[in-house]
Amino acid sequence: MDDMKNNWKIIPPFHPEFDLERCDYKNGCKICVTECSFGEISLKPEKGKDGEIQYRPWSNMSACNACQRCVKMCPQNAIHIAFKPMHTSHGYWTSDYVGNLWRQTGKSGGVLLVGTGATGPQKRYFDYMMFDACQVTNPSIDPLREPMEIRRYLGSKPERYGEKIGPQLKLEVPIMFAAMSFGAVNIRVHEAEARASQIVGTYWNTGEGGFHKNLRQYGGNTIVQVASGRFGVSEDYLKSAAAVEIKIGQGAKPGIGGHLPGEKVSKPISETRMIPEGTDALSPAPHHDIYSIEDLRQLIFAIKEATEYKIPVAVKIAAVHNVAPIASGIARAGADIIVIDGFRGGTGATPFQIRQNTGIPIELALSAADRRLSEEGIRNRVSLVASGGIQCSSDVLKLICLGADAVYIGTPVLIALGCGVCQRCFTGKCPYGITTNRPGLAERIDVESATTALVRLLMSWSEEIKELMGSMGISAIEALRGNRDRLRGVGLNEEELKILGIKHAGT
Amino acid sequence: MCGIVGIINTDRKLIDGNYIREAIRIQRERGNGLGGGFAVYGAYPENKDKYAFHIMYEGSQNNPYISMVEDYIRSRMVIYHSEQIPVYPNDRIPRGPYFKRYFLKPLAEFLAPEQTEEDYIVEVVMAINKMEGAFVVSSGKNMGVFKGMGYPEDIADYFRIEDYRGYMWIAHNRFPTNTPGWWGGAHPFTILDKAVVHNGEITSYGTNKRWLEMYGYYCMLQTDTEVISYIYDKLTRGDKLPPKDACYVMAPSLWEDIDRTGDEKKKNLRQIYGPAIVNGPFGIVLSHSNGAIVLNDRNKLRPVVCAKAGNTFYASSEECSIRLLSPDVDNLWSPRGGEPVIIDFSVEDTQELRGRKAQWSLW
Numbered sequence: 001m002d003d004m005k006n007n008w009k010i011i012p013p014f015h016p017e018f019d020l021e022r023c024d025y026k027n028g029c030k031i032c033v034t035e036c037s038f039g040e041i042s043l044k045p046e047k048g049k050d051g052e053i054q055y056r057p058w059s060n061m062s063a064c065n066a067c068q069r070c071v072k073m074c075p076q077n078a079i080h081i082a083f084k085p086m087h088t089s090h091g092y093w094t095s096d097y098v099g100n101l102w103r104q105t106g107k108s109g110g111v112l113l114v115g116t117g118a119t120g121p122q123k124r125y126f127d128y129m130m131f132d133a134c135q136v137t138n139p140s141i142d143p144l145r146e147p148m149e150i151r152r153y154l155g156s157k158p159e160r161y162g163e164k165i166g167p168q169l170k171l172e173v174p175i176m177f178a179a180m181s182f183g184a185v186n187i188r189v190h191e192a193e194a195r196a197s198q199i200v201g202t203y204w205n206t207g208e209g210g211f212h213k214n215l216r217q218y219g220g221n222t223i224v225q226v227a228s229g230r231f232g233v234s235e236d237y238l239k240s241a242a243a244v245e246i247k248i249g250q251g252a253k254p255g256i257g258g259h260l261p262g263e264k265v266s267k268p269i270s271e272t273r274m275i276p277e278g279t280d281a282l283s284p285a286p287h288h289d290i291y292s293i294e295d296l297r298q299l300i301f302a303i304k305e306a307t308e309y310k311i312p313v314a315v316k317i318a319a320v321h322n323v324a325p326i327a328s329g330i331a332r333a334g335a336d337i338i339v340i341d342g343f344r345g346g347t348g349a350t351p352f353q354i355r356q357n358t359g360i361p362i363e364l365a366l367s368a369a370d371r372r373l374s375e376e377g378i379r380n381r382v383s384l385v386a387s388g389g390i391q392c393s394s395d396v397l398k399l400i401c402l403g404a405d406a407v408y409i410g411t412p413v414l415i416a417l418g419c420g421v422c423q424r425c426f427t428g429k430c431p432y433g434i435t436t437n438r439p440g441l442a443e444r445i446d447v448e449s450a451t452t453a454l455v456r457l458l459m460s461w462s463e464e465i466k467e468l469m470g471s472m473g474i475s476a477i478e479a480l481r482g483n484r485d486r487l488r489g490v491g492l493n494e495e496e497l498k499i500l501g502i503k504h505a506g507t
Numbered sequence: 508m509c510g511i512v513g514i515i516n517t518d519r520k521l522i523d524g525n526y527i528r529e530a531i532r533i534q535r536e537r538g539n540g541l542g543g544g545f546a547v548y549g550a551y552p553e554n555k556d557k558y559a560f561h562i563m564y565e566g567s568q569n570n571p572y573i574s575m576v577e578d579y580i581r582s583r584m585v586i587y588h589s590e591q592i593p594v595y596p597n598d599r600i601p602r603g604p605y606f607k608r609y610f611l612k613p614l615a616e617f618l619a620p621e622q623t624e625e626d627y628i629v630e631v632v633m634a635i636n637k638m639e640g641a642f643v644v645s646s647g648k649n650m651g652v653f654k655g656m657g658y659p660e661d662i663a664d665y666f667r668i669e670d671y672r673g674y675m676w677i678a679h680n681r682f683p684t685n686t687p688g689w690w691g692g693a694h695p696f697t698i699l700d701k702a703v704v705h706n707g708e709i710t711s712y713g714t715n716k717r718w719l720e721m722y723g724y725y726c727m728l729q730t731d732t733e734v735i736s737y738i739y740d741k742l743t744r745g746d747k748l749p750p751k752d753a754c755y756v757m758a759p760s761l762w763e764d765i766d767r768t769g770d771e772k773k774k775n776l777r778q779i780y781g782p783a784i785v786n787g788p789f790g791i792v793l794s795h796s797n798g799a800i801v802l803n804d805r806n807k808l809r810p811v812v813c814a815k816a817g818n819t820f821y822a823s824s825e826e827c828s829i830r831l832l833s834p835d836v837d838n839l840w841s842p843r844g845g846e847p848v849i850i851d852f853s854v855e856d857t858q859e860l861r862g863r864k865a866q867w868s869l870w
Contacts, residue, residue, distance in 0.1 A: 137508075137684035138708040138787060139808050146806055151762050153778045160746035165775055377721045380779070401713075473710040473788070475806060476759075478781035485713030 008106025010099060011086040014066040015059045016041060022078035025056045032070040032079060037431040037441055038063040038424070041070060065422035069431035072418075100352070112352035115425030115435070116411060117252050117344045117389060120356050125363035125496070126395045130505060132486045134473040141475050143466040149476040150174055150465055152406050154243075154383040155312040156336040166336055167312045169223075169243055171406055172201030173462045174477060175396060177454075178341075178387050178410035179225050179247065179316070181207030183260045183269045183281065184348035184425070185435055187214075188445040189417065194218035195447070196454035205408070208247055208258065208283060210272035216240050223314065226303065228257055229283035231273035235306055243337070244303050245314040246296070248287070251345025251388035254318030254359045258283035259349070264428055266437055297333035304334070312336035318358075319343060319365030319388065324372035331373060331382040338382050339408065340365050344389025346411040348435055349426030362388045363402060367500045370403025370482055379482075393464035402500065403482040416457040417450050509694075509706040510537030510680035511811075513792035513822040514832070515799050515850055520818070521549055524668030527676040530828040532660040534680050537706075537824060541688025542681025543662040544654025546645065546695040546702035546794060547673035555649035557587055557610040558628055563691060564605040565640045572640035573605070579638070583631050584611040592653075592666070599661040604690050606644070608651070625699055625744060629723070632698065636727040642691045647700030648796065654679075654693035662693075675799065677792050679704035686730045696733040698724075698740045700796040705732040706824055707789030707809050718782035738783050739793055739800075750800055754847035756780040758805050792822050798851040807844030814839040820850055 016032070023029070026048070033041045044058035057079075064081065071079045086095040100112055134140035141148065152174045156166035177193045184207060191214075193204035198221045205223040210232020215222070224241040226233055238244055249255060260269075260281035270277040290296050300313050307313075314337035315330045317323070323340060330338050342362025347355070366386045373379040386399040387408035396407050415421065418432040425435035433444030465477075474480050488505040489497050497504055512530045516522065527545060551559050560580075564570045568591070580586060592606035613627050632643045645652035650673075653666040659680045663669070679694035686692055695702040709715070709731035716726050716734060722745065724737040735757070742753040759765075759777045777784075788808030793800045801822040803811050814821045816833040823829050829836060842848050 134710075138710065141806065147761050147763070149762055153781075157779045157781075161748060161752070161776055161779055162746075165779060168778060374717050374721055379718075379721060379782075473708075474786050476784055476786060478777075479711030479714050479784050479786035481714055481782065482717050483711060483713035485716075486710070 008102045010103060010106075012061055012064055013085040013095075014064040014081050014083055015061050016057075016064060016070055016079050017059070017082045018057050019078040020056060022076045023057065024076050024078075026054055028055075029075070030055065030057070031073055031075065032057050035069050035073045035431060037069075037429040037436075038065060038067075038427075040064040065424050066420065067422035067424070067431050068420040113349050113426050114352045114355060115346075115348055115350070115423045116421055117346040118355050118359075122343075122361065124389070125361055125492075125500070126391075126398055128490055128492050128496075129363075129398050129487045129500070129502065130490055131394070131397070131468060131472060132488065133471040138473050140473055141470040143463075143470045146470075146475060148466040148469055150462060150469075152477065154337050154385065154405055156382060157380045159380055167310055169203060169312060169337075170201070171203065173458050174400060174406040174465070175458055175461060176202050176223070176385070176406060176408050177204035177413050178345075178408035179205035179207040179223075179245065179250075180348070180410060180413075181209030181225075181231075182212055182272055183209040183264060183437070185414075186433055186437055186442045186445055187212055187268065188442065188447050188450065189414075189434055190215055191447050192417070192445070192450035192454055193413065194221060195451040196458065197221035199451070199455050200458045202458065203242060205245060206241075209260070209269070209281075210274065211237055211240060212268065212272045225316075226299075227283055228285070228287045229281060231275065231281060231283075234274070238303060238306050241311065243312045243314055244307065245316050245337075245339065246299060246303070246335075247316045248290070248296075249318035249320075249341070250316065250347060251318045251341035251343050251359050251362070252347035253350040253354050254320055254343075255285060256351065256354055257285040264437065269437065293329045293333055296330065300334045314339055314385070316341060318345075319360045319362055320358075321360060323360070323365040324368040327369035327384075328372050328376055328378070331378050335382060337385055338369070339385040339387065340369060341408075342366075342386070342388025345387055346414075347425075362386050362399065364496075364499050366399060366404055367402045371501060374482070393461035394468060396461065397465055397468050397480070398487065400477065400480050401483050401487050405481060412457065413454060416453045417445065508537055508682045508684075510534035510824045511678070511704040511706050511790065511792055511822070512824070512828050513675070513677040513704070513794065513799055513801070513820075515675045515794070515820040515822075516818060517820060517850065517852060518818045519549065519674040519852070521672040521674055522676070523672050524663060524670070524676065526832055527678045528660055528663040528668060530823065530832055531678040531680050532658075533827050533831055534823075534825050535658060535660075537682060538658060538680035539682045540658045541656060541683050542654070542693035543657055543659025543679060544652060544681075544693040544695055544704075545659070545663065545666075545668055545676060545678045546650060546652045546697065546704075547668070547671050548650045548675040548700075548794065548796060549673040550651050550671045551610070551649050554588070554610045557612050558584075558646055558648055559651055560609040560611055560646050561592065561644040561651050561653075562607050562609065562635070563642045563644050564607065566604065568605045570605060570640055572638065573607075576635055576638055576641045579635065580609065580611065580631070583617060583627075584613050586611055594665055595667050597661070597664055600655070600657045600665045603655050603665065628699060629740070633723065633725050637725065642727075644691075645697040645702065647697060647702075650700055650702070650796065652695050652697055652702060654695065655690045656688055656693065675794055677702060677704050677794050677799070684708060692730050694732055696730070696736050698733075698736050699744070701736050701740050701793060702795075703732055703736040703739070703791055703793045705735060705789055705791045707791075707804065708787050709734060709785055709789060710787035711785055714782050715785065735785065735789075735791055735793065738785070742780070742783065750798070750849050750851065751847065752776060754800060754802050754849070756783050757785040758802060758845035758847070759784060760845065761805075790824065797853040798849065800850070801842060801848040803842060803844045803846075805845040810841075812839065812841050813848050822848070
């Protein structure tokens with residue numbers, strides 16, 4: 001049996017390479033070794049010219065995930081990450097499939113886990129939609145000279161003035177921070193999100209892991225989540241926030257629950273989640289009290305009762321095939337906001353097969369839901385928030401043109417904090433200190449700097465959105481919501497155009 | 508680029524179509540001969556209690572769709588009178604589609620419970636517009652629209668609008684940019700007694716259209732202008748907003764100003780009617796039986812000049828049109844972007860203003 005051990009050896013596609021002429025190892029520098037939390041880099045003793053033992057950095061060729069932490073931290077710029085993927089001679093059995101099988105069969109077996117969103121080759125519809133711009137007949141608007149308004153109000157609106165208007169969330173930018181739970185991410189990330197939201201005038205989402213007591217002062221800019229595990233849910237919790245979001249599913253793992261291993265459940269996490277220290281935090285796949293839409297309605301109204309109808313209640317679902325009728329049902333069940341999360345949405349941990357193969361793109365899901373709600377004449381009743389796979393400000397605006405009132409961004413938030421999308425969030429070894437609560441790693445997030453980075457993220461995207469709006473001759477973003485006339489498809493087939501509700505370029 | 512003119516006599520004194528013809532003719536530079544049109548109020552005093560439908564049929568009077576449309580109308584309304592709208596082809600406009608005028612009333616028993624007569628008419632208009640080969644050019648009481656392909660003065664001659672007399676006239680000279688020039692695409696656009704002439708391009712069209720479709724308004728005429736008449740109709744007739752608020756919805760103030768003044772009503776109007784905001788450059792005159800509204804986009808990207816001479820109110824893209832008709836007006840000004848000028852005849856009926864001219868509100 002032992003003879004076979006190497007049959008399952010994973011051939012690492014990445015490894016750091018050291019330029020020893022630049023490297024300062026002779027003076028005892030070992031920053032890369034301490035920075036690498038995956039244990040890829042070690043020190044190798046080496047005899048110097050004068051016979052003295054020196055320690056040079058050495059790649060173990062076993063654990064590199066190309067997170068780029070060592071590259072960024074090396075004071076001498078002496079490291080780069082080499083990408084040398086395994087090649088198979090077989091065109092069908094590519095290294096991905098072969099490597100995954102070895103991974104499953106060589107060790108304990110089981111489900112392959114992975115972090116962040118889907119990486120598959122499915123079409124990124126954003127790239128096939130182009131904005132319109134003003135030429136001659138219609139003056140474009142210069143955002144530096146003219147007011148350009150991107151404020152949004154989320155919540156249920158009546159059909160006409162005079163009827164009661166529901167509680168609203170005021171967003172100064174049409175972008176919010178998506179749900180990422182305490183436990184999945186570091187408390188410092190939460191604090192930075194909360195502070196940045198307060199500074200800019202938007203909202204962040206606690207995720208399902210409770211709302212830490214030290215952050216409750218930011219409640220006015222916080223959306224708290226009620227998920228199937230009900231972690232940290234209490235009357236106080238609900239009332240501490242600006243809105244409550246019921247999480248039915250998320251794009252990275254539709255139909256799947258969550259699992260925070262017991263070793264990650266430290267004292268602050270156990271307090272915030274309201275579970276014993278060291279126990280596994282299991283979120284079941286469905287809510288055990290929601291087996292259909294009428295049960296959801298009860299939960300929505302239970303929360304509304306608890307919060308005295310003062311704050312909006314959102315329902316978050318993953319973008320799945322039947323998203324349009326589901327959205328209509330949620331609207332009729334009394335939700336004020338519907339969040340739709342596309343299959344590209346990120347996560348801390350998800351089964352690889354689910355991430356890659358379940359759900360549908362947000363562009364199509366959103367458009368279908370927006371159309372359905374409009375056709376049923378109930379579009380006013382709910383706000384639509386889109387998320388999952390947004391990579392830049394133009395993606396935000398394209399989703400708004402397809403019917404979103406606002407968007408959630410998750411992965412861009414982490415990238416703004418340094419993340420190199422290495423997909424190893426579930427290991428708790430995040431070298432940037434983002435998805436870990438380990439002492440020594442967690443401190444790598446400095447709340448001040450992280451807050452500044454997130455404010456910059458929102459402001460720079462806002463500026464870009466204003467530029468795009470100005471070029472289209474739009475001065476208020478509400479004139480763009482669902483405004484498919486401002487988009488044209490390039491290289492999309494008829495079916496895709498129909499679902500997106502846009503015309504092909506040239507028509 | 509287009510030209511618009513409105514002449515409104517608040518004493519409801521009737522004037523013939525020659526005045527408006529001259530006023531829009533002098534703005535010839537603003538059009539390119541691909542569309543012109545007029546709306547007249549007070550044209551059918553003997554039938555003022557009936558809905559006057561002007562319907563345009565593509566092709567000639569042998570168009571087979573005519574009988575289909577008329578069968579449909581007969582199934583929904585009582586036709587009191589119908590006739591061909593007289594036209595006078597000339598060397599500039601040698602031919603055009605076939606126009607018919609109907610005076611109609613729905614029977615009370617046709618209406619669904621809770622449905623007003625006007626809702627019913629809107630339903631009928633939308634249904635006809637969806638039918639092939641026919642377009643309802645106007646559908647209000649005691650008013651009518653004459654429009655087509657050509658310079659407006661030629662359209663005026665084609666229909667001999669000098670034969671009609673009205674207390675309010677609006678006119679349009681078209682320079683089409685985003686939709687092809689065709690007879691149905693000329694302005695004014697109407698729904699019931701509301702007519703709009705519009706200079707501009709509406710960048711919010713897609714949003715507005717989707718919102719209107721939720722309430723049964725279908726934009727069939729391939730142009731952005733009709734959304735303005737529909738939005739106004741939905742807001743004032745459907746949601747019972749006063750004209751001032753309806754204008755505010757289409758061209759609201761900045762959030763910054765709303766925050767500063769703490770005006771809850773404005774905030775709510777903007778929150779609720781976000782999808783009804785009209786973006787892009789526009790200058791419009793929107794007329795209805797009881798008055799008119801002049802409105803510019805918030806950034807004032809299109810010219811509109813207003814003036815008052817005695818009991819006549821003018822609005823125009825160019826001052827020259829006003830000076831031509833009334834060389835010494837009392838008062839001439841250029842309204843600010845987003846600030847509507849509202850002329851409301853209905854206040855005439857109130858005791859203190861009886862016999863006086865309408866209220867001028869600069870708001």
